[in-house]
Amino acid sequence: MAGAGLWDWLRGYVIIRIEGRAPEKFVNMAAAHRIELADVAMLGQGTMLIRTSVDGYRRLGPVLRASGCRAVIEERVGAAFVVARLLRRRFLILGAVLFLAALYGSSSVLWTIEVVGAEPPDRQQILQALQSMGVRRWMFRHRVDCDAIRREITRSLLQLAWVGVELRGTTLTVRAAPKVTPEVPEGPIDIVASADAVITRFILLAGDAVVREGDTVVQGQIMVRGRAGPSTGDRPVNARALVQGRVWRAGQARIPLTIEQRLRTGRTADQYVLRLARTQLRLGRAGRFEAYDSEQFSTTLAVGRDGGSLVEVIKIRRYELRVELIRLSREQAYTAARDSAMSAAMSQVPAEARIIMVSEEVSDQLLLPEAVDVRIVIESLEEIGAPQIRLPAGL
Amino acid sequence: MRSHGVDVAGRRSIPGARRISDALGVPIDVALNMPRMSFEGNARLVLDNHRGLVEYTPGHLQINTPAGQLDITGRRLRIRGISREQIVADGWFDRVEFSGWVGNSTAGSAGQEAP
Numbered sequence: 001m002a003g004a005g006l007w008d009w010l011r012g013y014v015i016i017r018i019e020g021r022a023p024e025k026f027v028n029m030a031a032a033h034r035i036e037l038a039d040v041a042m043l044g045q046g047t048m049l050i051r052t053s054v055d056g057y058r059r060l061g062p063v064l065r066a067s068g069c070r071a072v073i074e075e076r077v078g079a080a081f082v083v084a085r086l087l088r089r090r091f092l093i094l095g096a097v098l099f100l101a102a103l104y105g106s107s108s109v110l111w112t113i114e115v116v117g118a119e120p121p122d123r124q125q126i127l128q129a130l131q132s133m134g135v136r137r138w139m140f141r142h143r144v145d146c147d148a149i150r151r152e153i154t155r156s157l158l159q160l161a162w163v164g165v166e167l168r169g170t171t172l173t174v175r176a177a178p179k180v181t182p183e184v185p186e187g188p189i190d191i192v193a194s195a196d197a198v199i200t201r202f203i204l205l206a207g208d209a210v211v212r213e214g215d216t217v218v219q220g221q222i223m224v225r226g227r228a229g230p231s232t233g234d235r236p237v238n239a240r241a242l243v244q245g246r247v248w249r250a251g252q253a254r255i256p257l258t259i260e261q262r263l264r265t266g267r268t269a270d271q272y273v274l275r276l277a278r279t280q281l282r283l284g285r286a287g288r289f290e291a292y293d294s295e296q297f298s299t300t301l302a303v304g305r306d307g308g309s310l311v312e313v314i315k316i317r318r319y320e321l322r323v324e325l326i327r328l329s330r331e332q333a334y335t336a337a338r339d340s341a342m343s344a345a346m347s348q349v350p351a352e353a354r355i356i357m358v359s360e361e362v363s364d365q366l367l368l369p370e371a372v373d374v375r376i377v378i379e380s381l382e383e384i385g386a387p388q389i390r391l392p393a394g395l
Numbered sequence: 396m397r398s399h400g401v402d403v404a405g406r407r408s409i410p411g412a413r414r415i416s417d418a419l420g421v422p423i424d425v426a427l428n429m430p431r432m433s434f435e436g437n438a439r440l441v442l443d444n445h446r447g448l449v450e451y452t453p454g455h456l457q458i459n460t461p462a463g464q465l466d467i468t469g470r471r472l473r474i475r476g477i478s479r480e481q482i483v484a485d486g487w488f489d490r491v492e493f494s495g496w497v498g499n500s501t502a503g504s505a506g507q508e509a510p
Contacts, residue, residue: 028447031479040474042452 004038004051004077012054012078015039020069023048029063030056054080109138111170118176122159126174129153135172144172171305188226189238193217194386197245207239217245223385243385247353251345254363254373255337257328262291267320275312277304291321330372334362337374345376353382430460437488440467445482448474456484463496 004013018026023046030037030052039051052060057073064071086093113130115123130136133152135144146165153163153174164175191207202213207224211217227237269287273280295317300309328336338360349355356379363373416423424431424444431443446459451474456467472486 024448024451027451027474027477031447031477034479036476036478037474038476040451040477 008053009077010079012076012080013051014054014057014073015049015051015075015077016057016060017043017072017074018048018050018069019046019072020067021046022067023069026063026067026069029067030060033059033063035059035063049074054078107170108141109170110135110141110144110167110172111137112172113137114171114173116173116175118160118174118178122157122176122178125157126153126176129156130174141167141170146172149174188228188236188390189387190222190226190390191224191239191241191243191385192388193219193221193223193243193245194384195219195245195247195382197247197384199223199243199245199384200381201242201244203242205240205242206237207241209241217384222388226390228390239387241385243383244381245384246356246379247382247384248377248379249345249348250375250377251341251343251348252373252375253337253340253344254371255328255333255340256371257330257333258370259326259328261324261326262293262321263324264293265320265322269318269320271316271318273314273316275309275314277310287318287320289318289320291323292318293321294318330365333372334374337372338376341374341376345378349378349380350382353380355380428461430462430465432465434488434491437469439485440483440488442482442484443480445480448477448482453486458482464494466490466492466494468492 020026023042027037027040027048027050035052035056037050037052037056039049041049043049057071060071113127113135115126118126129152130149133149135149144167146167150163150165153165153176154160157163157176159178160176161179162175162177166173166175188207196218197216199211199213199215199217202209202211202223204224207226209224211221211223217223223243224239224241226239267287267289269285269289271282271284271286273282275281296314297317298309298312298314300312302309302311304310341360358379359377361375361377363371413423416425416427423429428444430445433441435441442458442460442465444461446461449457449459449464451457451472453472454468454470456469456472456474458465458467467484467488468490469486469488472484472488475483475485477483
């Protein structure tokens with residue numbers, strides 16, 4: 001018996017004005033007849049506004065007569081009245097039905113056929129194959145059998161390595177990848193140096209040696225030359241050799257004694273960007289931080305036909321940063337610089353190399369008072385011969 | 396005239412009814428056919444077992460009950476719902492008065508003013 005809720009709205013109710021000498025009598029008699037009344041409001045002498053159900057209103061006749069009151073409907077509210085109003089508008093219903101039918105009809109036929117990934121001659125053949133299978137525009141979507149189309153195109157067009165057929169909405173997409181035959185290199189293979197090194201061991205297996213043990217080579221330098229085949233009338237000989245060299249690799253790092261440390265203060269600001277195709281709408285506050293770092297999270301709401309996002313919500317969270325200056329001792333700076341230089345040098349050394357010496361140079365405190373500079377040199381023994389195809393002259 | 400816990404109007408008096416209800420183990424409102432009232436502060440009243448409206452204006456509400464009349468004076472008084480058994484009223488109640496009830500100390504009424 002409280003305010004009108006959803007159930008009341010679904011059942012439908014009327015708001016009526018009761019006029020008479022004694023509306024209280026009317027209310028009492030209605031209650032005695034088990035007609036529920038709600039939101040009774042006195043408007044003035046002898047006039048009341050009352051809410052009651054449609055069924056209750058129908059049963060009010062005898063009560064009104066007996067109490068000497070009359071009722072005027074002020075408002076009809078609820079689903080039943082909305083439906084009744086709609087049913088009276090026949091052309092609106094007809095239009096809605098025709099619209100739904102047209103929408104259903106147009107979405108159940110094939111509007112476009114796309115061929116992706118194939119060059120024009122293959123493309124034409126794919127389209128011809130589709131036509132011969134009876135797949136054409138304006139056919140019903142439910143009659144399109146993607147698996148059968150894929151099998152048929154793969155069987156009839158042997159120049160294609162792979163075919164994919166996808167029916168998405170009203171578009172049939174045929175993706176094709178042509179077979180690619182690898183090109184066999186014509187020129188012979190040389191052995192070149194993979195790093196700057198001093199050759200410590202050299203065993204020639206095939207080809208013409210250009211260097212000897214003890215020589216210094218630079219990266220990319222030819223060490224063993226292969227013999228070109230057809231042009232000299234001889235069969236081509238690919239160079240082969242085991243070449244071991246001594247290689248030096250350096251890593252350097254400089255750590256200043258005063259460093260800036262950026263810490264998050266805990267204050268954040270969220271901004272949302274709603275992106276519709278190329279239009280961007282920014283919502284929320286950017287936060288006026290002097291220094292900040294930010295993270296972005298994006299959610300794609302609608303995907304375009306090219307696979308990119310059409311509608312996207314991007315959340316940008318900015319974290320305010322506090323910049324603090326930290327003073328390091330010379331030992332701390334040295335340790336950090338050494339670790340950093342060591343990892344920089346080690347990252348260049350191949351896994352199979354054998355490290356034979358590690359040396360380190362530290363900057364002089366007098367020459368560099370506000371920083372520590374460490375240089376690490378790693379000396380290693382490793383295989384430095386790398387095969388390389390000789391490109392034909394003119395390339 | 397008054398005898399065996401029955402008053403002039405033929406209604407059973409409170410002490411007599413209480414003795415009977417205690418002996419039988421029935422609630423006193425059932426034994427006395429009294430209305431049951433539930434107030435939510437001074438803003439809402441749910442009253443069960445009423446006998447109809449006597450008068451209703453936005454400033455005054457008078458309800459008949461089997462035990463006597465209930466008078467409410469206040470502001471913006473509204474009847475949120477009424478059925479055969481129950482009345483729900485709301486608004487701002489300034490004064491609630493029980494007139495003609497059994498056990499009233501005076502012949503007139505017993506009232507309670509809202510703070």
